[in-house]
Amino acid sequence: MKRKIIKIDADACIGCGLCAEACHEGAIGMVDGKAKLLRDDYCDGLGDCLPVCPTGAITFEEREAAAYDEQMVLKNKRNAAPLACGCPGSQARKIEREAQPAQPVQAAASQLNQWPVQIKLVPATAPYFENASLLVAADCTAYAYANFHIDFIKNKITLIGCPKLDEGDYSEKLTAILSQNDIKSVTVVRMEVPCCGGIEHAVKTALKNSGKMIPWQVVTISTAGEILEK
Numbered sequence: 001m002k003r004k005i006i007k008i009d010a011d012a013c014i015g016c017g018l019c020a021e022a023c024h025e026g027a028i029g030m031v032d033g034k035a036k037l038l039r040d041d042y043c044d045g046l047g048d049c050l051p052v053c054p055t056g057a058i059t060f061e062e063r064e065a066a067a068y069d070e071q072m073v074l075k076n077k078r079n080a081a082p083l084a085c086g087c088p089g090s091q092a093r094k095i096e097r098e099a100q101p102a103q104p105v106q107a108a109a110s111q112l113n114q115w116p117v118q119i120k121l122v123p124a125t126a127p128y129f130e131n132a133s134l135l136v137a138a139d140c141t142a143y144a145y146a147n148f149h150i151d152f153i154k155n156k157i158t159l160i161g162c163p164k165l166d167e168g169d170y171s172e173k174l175t176a177i178l179s180q181n182d183i184k185s186v187t188v189v190r191m192e193v194p195c196c197g198g199i200e201h202a203v204k205t206a207l208k209n210s211g212k213m214i215p216w217q218v219v220t221i222s223t224a225g226e227i228l229e230k
Contacts, residue, residue, distance in 0.1 A: 004045045005065045010034050012057035014201040016163055017194025019049035019058055025073045030194045042073050054169065054198070111154040119161040119170050122177075129181035132157040136174070136203050137189040139165075140197045144225045145189075148171040152189055152219070163198025170199065174206035178214065186216040192228055 008019075008028075015033040027042035028035055028049060035057070038044060045068065050058050114128045119136070135156040140150040142160075159177075161170055177183070188203050190196035200218055207214060220228040 001067055002064050003067070004060050004062050005040060005043050006045070006047065006049060007039060007059050007061040007192040008035050009057045009059070010036075012055045014055055014057075015194055015197030017197065018052040018054070018055060018164060020194065022049045022052045024048065026076055033194075033197060039066075041069040044068045044070075054163070060175055063198060100180070111149040112158060113153075113155075114157055117158050117160050119159045119173055120161060120166065122173075124173065125180055128157055129183065131178060131182050131184060133184050134177075134186045135159065135189065136161075136186060136199065138162060138191055138199050140191050140196075141189045141221050144191060144223065145221050145227070146225060147190075152187065156187065161199060162195075164195040165201070169205075170202035171205040171209070174202055175209040177191075178206050178210035178212060183212075183214055186214055188216065188218045190218065190220055192220055192222050 006027075014202045015030065015035070017030055017035070019035050020030055021041075025042045025044055027037055027039060027044075029038045030036070043065075045060075047058075047060060050060075090099045109196070114122075114126070116122055133156045133160045135152055137148075137152065137160050138157065139160050139162040141152075145151070159174075178186075186203060186207065188200050190200050203216070207216060222228050
């Protein structure tokens with residue numbers, strides 16, 4: 001049958017995952033860091049995903065597609081493994097973590113070198129940026145990773161943000177910071193969840209737009225508080 005259904009522009013998608021979370025039918029999933037329409041018969045054509053997309057990568061099109069199948073959607077929801085707060089994981093991993101004895105945590109001095117730390121609040125020409133090693137981190141990483149101050153904030157200028165909660169794109173502000181200061185290196189620390197792809201994308205865009213060759217790396221933290229990539 002010919003009907004209205006969503007269309008996702010893979011080139012415009014930044015992998016934030018907001019559309020997948022907004023789709024209550026489970027029609028959209030994240031595949032290789034990009035949003036993808038998984039099944040035509042799961043898409044009801046109402047477009048709850050459209051307004052949450054920060055780049056306008058999702059539109060409607062009219063084409064031949066399987067009819068929306070509410071029964072299949074309900075069956076898929078019943079069979080799906082429960083996830084906490086939209087974050088990837090498994091019940092087995094949660095049980096394994098809870099079974100481990102709690103380790104004593106020693107208080108450590110703050111390693112923060114400047115204030116403010118929010119990307120949108122820092123002045124692009126603040127003096128502390130000159131000859132600085134820059135840390136650009138997603139808000140949640142400091143809560144998930146226990147030694148965040150020692151392993152990441154120490155000897156760096158820290159910028160934090162959340163592409164899911166903040167409006168707009170960070171790339172313009174980050175481009176100004178990189179262009180107007182002598183930045184020695186950039187470290188991006190993000191969570192494994194799809195919405196953190198926005199902060200990584202913003203840094204990559206800023207590095208490209210600045211026209212500078214600045215060493216950079218991305219560190220990914222799991223929801224269990226472990227480093228996945230470095």
